[in-house]
Amino acid sequence: DAKTTQPNSMESNEEEPVHLPCNHSTISGTDYIHWYRQLPSQGPEYVIHGLTSNVNNRMASLAIAEDRKSSTLILHRATLRDAAVYYCILRDDYGRAGGTSYGKLTFGQGTILTVHP
Amino acid sequence: DADVTQTPRNRITKTGKRIMLECSQTKGHDRMYWYRQDPGLGLRLIYYSFDVKDINKGEISDGYSVSRQAQAKFSLSLESAIPNQTALYFCATSVQGDEQYFGPGTRLTVT
Numbered sequence: 001d002a003k004t005t006q007p008n009s010m011e012s013n014e015e016e017p018v019h020l021p022c023n024h025s026t027i028s029g030t031d032y033i034h035w036y037r038q039l040p041s042q043g044p045e046y047v048i049h050g051l052t053s054n055v056n057n058r059m060a061s062l063a064i065a066e067d068r069k070s071s072t073l074i075l076h077r078a079t080l081r082d083a084a085v086y087y088c089i090l091r092d093d094y095g096r097a098g099g100t101s102y103g104k105l106t107f108g109q110g111t112i113l114t115v116h117p
Numbered sequence: 118d119a120d121v122t123q124t125p126r127n128r129i130t131k132t133g134k135r136i137m138l139e140c141s142q143t144k145g146h147d148r149m150y151w152y153r154q155d156p157g158l159g160l161r162l163i164y165y166s167f168d169v170k171d172i173n174k175g176e177i178s179d180g181y182s183v184s185r186q187a188q189a190k191f192s193l194s195l196e197s198a199i200p201n202q203t204a205l206y207f208c209a210t211s212v213q214g215d216e217q218y219f220g221p222g223t224r225l226t227v228t
Contacts, residue, residue: 034216043121043207043219044160087159104175105217107159 004088009112012078020073020111022088027068030092035062035073036105037084044087044107047073078115085110120144121220123208129226130198138193138223140208149191150209150217151175151183153202160207166191198227 005023012018024033035047048055048062050071055062061074075082087110121142130136140149151163152175162175164183172185180202184192195202203226209217 041222043209043222044217045219046216049216104162104165105160107161109157109159 004090004108006086006088006108006111008109009114011114011116012075013116014080015077018075018078018082018113018115020075020086020088020113021070022072023070024088024090025069027090028092031090032092033062033064033068033071034089034091034105035060036087036089036107037082038087038110039081039084047086078113080115080117083113083115085112121208121210121218123206123220123223125223126221127224129228131228132199134198136195136198136225138206138208138225140191140193140220142189142208142210142218144210144218145188146210146212146218147188148211149185150211151181151191151193152207152209153177154205154207154222163193163206195225195227198225200227203227 003026032049032051034049036044037047038044048057048060050062050064052064054064063072063074073086087107089105124139147168150165152160153163154160161177163177163181164175166172166185169185169188172183182194182196191208206223206225208220211217
């Protein structure tokens with residue numbers, strides 16, 4: 001599996017934007033970029049995913065570099081509830097039945113996001 | 118009600134005991150997964166199941182077994198628990214290879 005690199009921790013103030021970076025220099029052409037987060041005492045939660053184009057949903061935006069070797073998860077206005085560990089994960093079989101990696105998610109250490117009031 | 122539930126939420130057991138962790142889902146998903154989480158190691162996949170008749174080992178299946186009793190139920194068993202199986206266990210579901218939905222976790226302590 002292609003490897004991702006994230007900062008160990010980041011801090012933000014409430015209601016300010018947060019940009020969480022992820023490097024994936026060995027990404028292959030078929031790898032989708034996924035983001036999950038894990039709030040304290042909860043299971044991981046899907047946030048967003050993308051392949052080449054920038055993506056937006058109700059939770060966040062995902063900006064993907066043109067060469068796809070890095071990406072940034074953007075929380076437009078951080079709230080205290082956004083304090084969590086954020087995981088950047090690459091998957092090559094997203095949405096494909098019988099994909100060779102069988103939907104496996106390889107979680108790294110992630111980025112611990114602290115949000116200050 | 119939660120879409121993915123796990124029971125028990127907390128369990129303390131002794132070395133050598135058999136224990137079963139249960140997972141149920143109301144999402145109608147075909148795929149189900151069991152992960153464990155240890156401090157500093159992230160989440161690691163134990164077993165996964167495509168459907169009732171298709172069960173596969175993950176990266177750390179030794180010491181564990183699973184049963185897919187129905188599409189909605191996937192149980193994880195520790196036949197003879199040992200202290201290094203103390204961890205947080207998560208069940209997850211997905212439709213084919215799409216995003217996964219996780220349960221709230223079971224905290225297992227083996228003394």
